[in-house]
Amino acid sequence: MSRPARDERPYTRQRVRAVTVALAVTGIGCLAWPGAAQAAPGAAPASRSDFNNDRIDDLIAGIPQASSAAGQVSILPGSGSGPGAAGLKVISQSGSVPGSPEPGDRFGADVAYGDVDGDGLTDLAVGSPGEADSVFKERGNVTVLTGSSQLTQGDYFTTADEDPRNPGKARLGTAVAMGDITGDGLDDVVGVGLGSAGSGGWLVWRDSATNKATTLRLTFEDLNHVDVATGDFNGDGYDDVAVTTVDRYGQARAYEYPSAGRTGLTHAMAIQMGAGRTIDAGDINQDGRDDIVIGRPTPAETTPGHDSTTGGQVTVKLGQDYGLYYRGHTTTISQSTPNVPGESEEGDAMGSSVALHDLNGDNTLDIITGLPGQDSTVGTVTSADAGSVLLLNLSTTPDGVTLQGATGLSQGTGGIGGGGEPGDQLGTAVTAGNFTGNGTTGLVLGAAGENNGDGTTIYRTATGTASFLGKGIAGAPTGSRLGSVLTS
Numbered sequence: 001m002s003r004p005a006r007d008e009r010p011y012t013r014q015r016v017r018a019v020t021v022a023l024a025v026t027g028i029g030c031l032a033w034p035g036a037a038q039a040a041p042g043a044a045p046a047s048r049s050d051f052n053n054d055r056i057d058d059l060i061a062g063i064p065q066a067s068s069a070a071g072q073v074s075i076l077p078g079s080g081s082g083p084g085a086a087g088l089k090v091i092s093q094s095g096s097v098p099g100s101p102e103p104g105d106r107f108g109a110d111v112a113y114g115d116v117d118g119d120g121l122t123d124l125a126v127g128s129p130g131e132a133d134s135v136f137k138e139r140g141n142v143t144v145l146t147g148s149s150q151l152t153q154g155d156y157f158t159t160a161d162e163d164p165r166n167p168g169k170a171r172l173g174t175a176v177a178m179g180d181i182t183g184d185g186l187d188d189v190v191g192v193g194l195g196s197a198g199s200g201g202w203l204v205w206r207d208s209a210t211n212k213a214t215t216l217r218l219t220f221e222d223l224n225h226v227d228v229a230t231g232d233f234n235g236d237g238y239d240d241v242a243v244t245t246v247d248r249y250g251q252a253r254a255y256e257y258p259s260a261g262r263t264g265l266t267h268a269m270a271i272q273m274g275a276g277r278t279i280d281a282g283d284i285n286q287d288g289r290d291d292i293v294i295g296r297p298t299p300a301e302t303t304p305g306h307d308s309t310t311g312g313q314v315t316v317k318l319g320q321d322y323g324l325y326y327r328g329h330t331t332t333i334s335q336s337t338p339n340v341p342g343e344s345e346e347g348d349a350m351g352s353s354v355a356l357h358d359l360n361g362d363n364t365l366d367i368i369t370g371l372p373g374q375d376s377t378v379g380t381v382t383s384a385d386a387g388s389v390l391l392l393n394l395s396t397t398p399d400g401v402t403l404q405g406a407t408g409l410s411q412g413t414g415g416i417g418g419g420g421e422p423g424d425q426l427g428t429a430v431t432a433g434n435f436t437g438n439g440t441t442g443l444v445l446g447a448a449g450e451n452n453g454d455g456t457t458i459y460r461t462a463t464g465t466a467s468f469l470g471k472g473i474a475g476a477p478t479g480s481r482l483g484s485v486l487t488s
Helices: none
Strands: 059-063 072-076 089-091 111-114 123-128 141-145 154-157 172-179 188-193 201-206 213-219 223-231 240-247 252-257 278-282 291-296 313-317 330-333 353-357 366-371 376-378 381-383 388-397 400-409 426-433 442-447 456-460 466-469 485-487
Touching (some): 123 188, 141 201, 201 240, 213 240, 223 291, 240 278, 330 400, 366 426, 388 442
Antiparallel strands (some): 240 252, 291 313, 353 366, 366 388, 388 400, 442 456
């Protein structure tokens, strides 16, 4: 899962169940990625971002600004030394990938992974909110590429045709997620869109067993920001969907779409918590129900009845037997929270990116969050918007979770080389994974403003050493803001 605040653009860590179902998908090839071991039909689906089937997590970088915002996705395979250029795979809407690379498509605005066909190989979903059709300029769509085709083939879905509610202006694919909504062992795909004036925001989910896409209204107002995550929030064995939104008036609201089982998603319910721009999901306290964390980087974007913090904040809400609906079971953390490094200052933008991962091996998920607007001061020189990242270690209590400890990272600290420069925006996106295959968790931090907008990513190992994975390693063009969208 991890992403920056999505305006027109980013995942979340995906939970995938074991299955013994194989689904034949018409028109999708069955080529083997060179060097990949092939999963037998009916094998358990992938549980990690492992696209070459070597049991090591890979890094996925969405680069929607590449090539005049036509966009691309770069996959940096993990290895004994972490993610890198060896075996790099660059995906765009060319060749056998559906669509054409057109300026403004923003292919890679968000990415998610899972197993949609039950073959045990990892599949990829990619959002393109700027995609046009013959009627609507920014209808948007979600492309699903299969692991069996080396991510070279697949199909796509968009909003319903001839729908009187006008979802053709959805900008679908601004955010995407995958999860087993119907409980059949296949991961289903969810896309959400900001919408446009007069159309509101939209959510489309596609049942992987039938390929039926269902269009649901998300909001009546068009949105400035939206993000989505999946998880089993009520512990009934079916994945639900949680969405956080900020409308054009600055009102932030979060919604849950519970699964009704084999029939899929039901109507939306408001989540009683402070909403914001980013979201991730996972079972933080290991109670069998997934929880969410929402980042609110801009205090001016308010949720009625819920406080906000100057400089931004993150809020955890625990899943319950009834899901996420009722008030309570929330914990908010900011730089005003005791023992959190730094001070809550206007413009820090804490919560611009959020990701849930177990960072210290205690079986409790922790929070990684970016503060791309934080200034860096060395001596008498201040670099505006150099950015930083906070690692928030959580522990469980009878009533929920509490902050156990916090660590701040910036360029020039924590083993990260260099120094913060104006506009680097470290923390634009964050993620983590087992990129070396040795069972330890490494971090990847995005700095989309580095080098005058070329952008970069920083890989930091569990032992604290760090290296830069820049545009040359990731196959990103100049000026494409690498590090805007990351997941693993």
